[in-house]
Amino acid sequence: MTLTIALAKGRTTAQVLPLLSAAGIDCTALQEKSRRLLFTDDPDFHFVLVKAPDVLTYLNRGTVDIGIVGSDILEEQGHQQFDLLDLRTGRCRFILASTPDFDPHQTSRKRIATKYPHIAQRYFQDQGEDVEMIKIEGSVELAPLTGMADAIVDITETGTTLRENHLKVFATLTPVSTHLVVNRLALKQKKTAIYQLIQALKRVRPQEV
Ligand SMILES: Nc1ncnc2c1ncn2[C@@H]1O[C@H](COP(=O)(O)OP(=O)(O)OP(=O)(O)O)[C@@H](O)[C@H]1O
Numbered sequence: 121m122t123l124t125i126a127l128a129k130g131r132t133t134a135q136v137l138p139l140l141s142a143a144g145i146d147c148t149a150l151q152e153k154s155r156r157l158l159f160t161d162d163p164d165f166h167f168v169l170v171k172a173p174d175v176l177t178y179l180n181r182g183t184v185d186i187g188i189v190g191s192d193i194l195e196e197q198g199h200q201q202f203d204l205l206d207l208r209t210g211r212c213r214f215i216l217a218s219t220p221d222f223d224p225h226q227t228s229r230k231r232i233a234t235k236y237p238h239i240a241q242r243y244f245q246d247q248g249e250d251v252e253m254i255k256i257e258g259s260v261e262l263a264p265l266t267g268m269a270d271a272i273v274d275i276t277e278t279g280t281t282l283r284e285n286h287l288k289v290f291a292t293l294t295p296v297s298t299h300l301v302v303n304r305l306a307l308k309q310k311k312t313a314i315y316q317l318i319q320a321l322k323r324v325r326p327q328e329v
Pocket residue numbers: 129130131132171172189190191192193210211212258275276277278296297298
């Protein structure tokens with residue numbers, strides 16, 4: 121039985137391939153630097169490489185059985201799938217950050233720039249605050265520096281980008297890591313193969329922090 125897996129391209133794939141290899145899956149072709157997107161040589165595991173937000177589109181349409189993607193994407197897009205395993209890689213965290221002169225208690229309605237409007241909205245709703253959301257696609261740190269936004273909600277790992285842009289963390293929100301999610305129908309039809317993969321990955325994923 122073949123399991124079809126969508127991998128989020130970029131950092132997620134780079135950090136997950138060593139785990140998949142350690143779990144006994146031949147990832148040689150995936151590890152080669154190329155523009156290939158579809159890997160079907162192994163009869164047990166087929167892979168597609170997609171942009172992180174598209175992982176759930178493939179999964180929810182049943183085109184793939186399994187998705188491997190950051191919990192930032194799962195939190196932002198909502199869950200229609202089974203989140204079965206925290207792979208404990210791709211670790212980073214959500215933060216609220218801005219220039220050091222930002223006043224979190226400012227009386228005017230805050231303008232918040234982010235790639236994650238739902239997560240940011242939920243955070244401010246929990247604080248009882250109505251904010252203006254500015255959705256951007258990247259280089260989020262630029263928004264408060266240019267005056268386009270009062271602050272940002274983004275992910276940080278090493279803190280280098282914040283530091284190099286002289287931004288300060290005002291709040292830490294939720295932690296992020298790479299998760300394995302499963303399509304509901306696939307879980308019924310391919311239960312044994314899916315649980316075998318999960319058991320193998322459990323044995324090789326990093327320790328809990
Ligand atoms: N320091 C980090 N910054 C951003 N994402 C990280 C970091 N560490 C781990 N991740 C995870 O990696 C995913 C993003 O990976 P990456 O930045 O390679 O993709 P991308 O943003 O689609 O790429 P690109 O910037 O080329 O468009 C996130 O969804 C998150 O789960």
